[in-house]
Amino acid sequence: MARLPRFALPGYPQHVIQRGNDRRRILLDEDDARHLWELLTVAAARHECAVHAYVLMPDHYHLLLTPSGEDGVGRMMQYVGREHARYFNRRYERAGTLWEGRYRATLLDPQQWLLACCRAIEDNPVRASLVDDPAAYRWSSHAANAGGGDDGLITPHPAYLRLGRSRRARQAAYAAQWAEPLAEAQLARIHDATNKAWVLGDETFCQAIEDRINRRAKPRPRGGDRRSAAYRLATGRAE
Template sequence: MPRIPRGFGDNQVYHVINRGNARNKVFHKDDDYISFIRLLKEAIARHPVKLYAYCLMPNHFHFLMSPYQAKDLSSCMQWLMTSHVRRYHTHYGSTGHIWQGRFKSFIVEEDSHIITVDRYIEGNPVRGGIVTTAAAWPWSSHAESAGLIPCRFVSCLPVELPEDWTHYVDTPLNEAELEKMRRSISRQTPYGDEQWQKKVALDYNLEATLHPIGRPRKSGEA
């Protein structure tokens, strides 16, 4: 199957995801999370990229990021992934692939959709049944975005968050919101309203991400 094209643009907001190889666990203990967050902080300091939200799960991560220039997202993520793999192999005496491959990313519309993505990201450990509230998961940006601790390296979103952010994040997304999010993650489809999606897909050569996966039907097929 051909690779889905990437649509990188200056000052766009992206939902960025990567998973452990074969969905294997990557973060085995607290020190693994701490070391990765330290590397993430350094990656943001080294590259002109804003980080709006993040969540580390045992076998994957989610970021909400905005590069100043299109190339900055790739260079930031390449540095982070390479640095982490080097650290992981040195620490565990291992070899081989740690991550499933290149990271996934898709552009997010800067309106209520960006709030939904942030909510989805920080709500991961609640949705996964690891904790009962996002405030109890230490490996995400939630404590910062909810004002529970001072911001360390996370930037403020370009839109205002709802009041009682923790309650909002802990409240499950409805099925339509989840389905739309999963479709964007699967196909790296721009995440926003329909007209905005079509415009962004056209601007960044992402029309293929709007179509279902699979070969086109032949004439006469049901």
């Protein structure tokens, strides 16, 4: 199957995942994580991408970011991928590719999905059993979004700013979302859309995106399973 073209719509947030080749580690210690964070901070500013949430995991990383230009995300990811691979290979005296290949990304409706996507990203260390609480993981945006920490990589999105009038109120409202776990159905939607490069949003939002770009925003609806009893019954083809 041919790869779908990248999303190139300035002003719309995207969830981005980049994995290590064969799921191998891209971070072996704190110095590696700091180096990747610094690269992301430089690249986000240079290519005008506002990062709203992130997590740096041992074998992959997630970003939720909004580009100001059409090629901002691609240029940012290319720069970070090249420079971190160069650093990693030099430090560990290795050769060859560090990354799985193309980064995966989905464009999303910020009104419906931005805060849920932030939670999915910042909960990665908990789901991976690295920590019991996202606040205990150093290399994520959770401290900035929920705990009041300063993070030079983070730019709040308007959907986050609407959580409260003051910084403290926004952080409290954001942290309160962790009282209940993110629904598995929401998590599955986020993962599926990102891995398959489909827009994350309802029918109206997807149609609006399709009207602006030269590609489908969602998969075509599939027909019923022609071998299933339910399909044969529904179509009058029961044997």
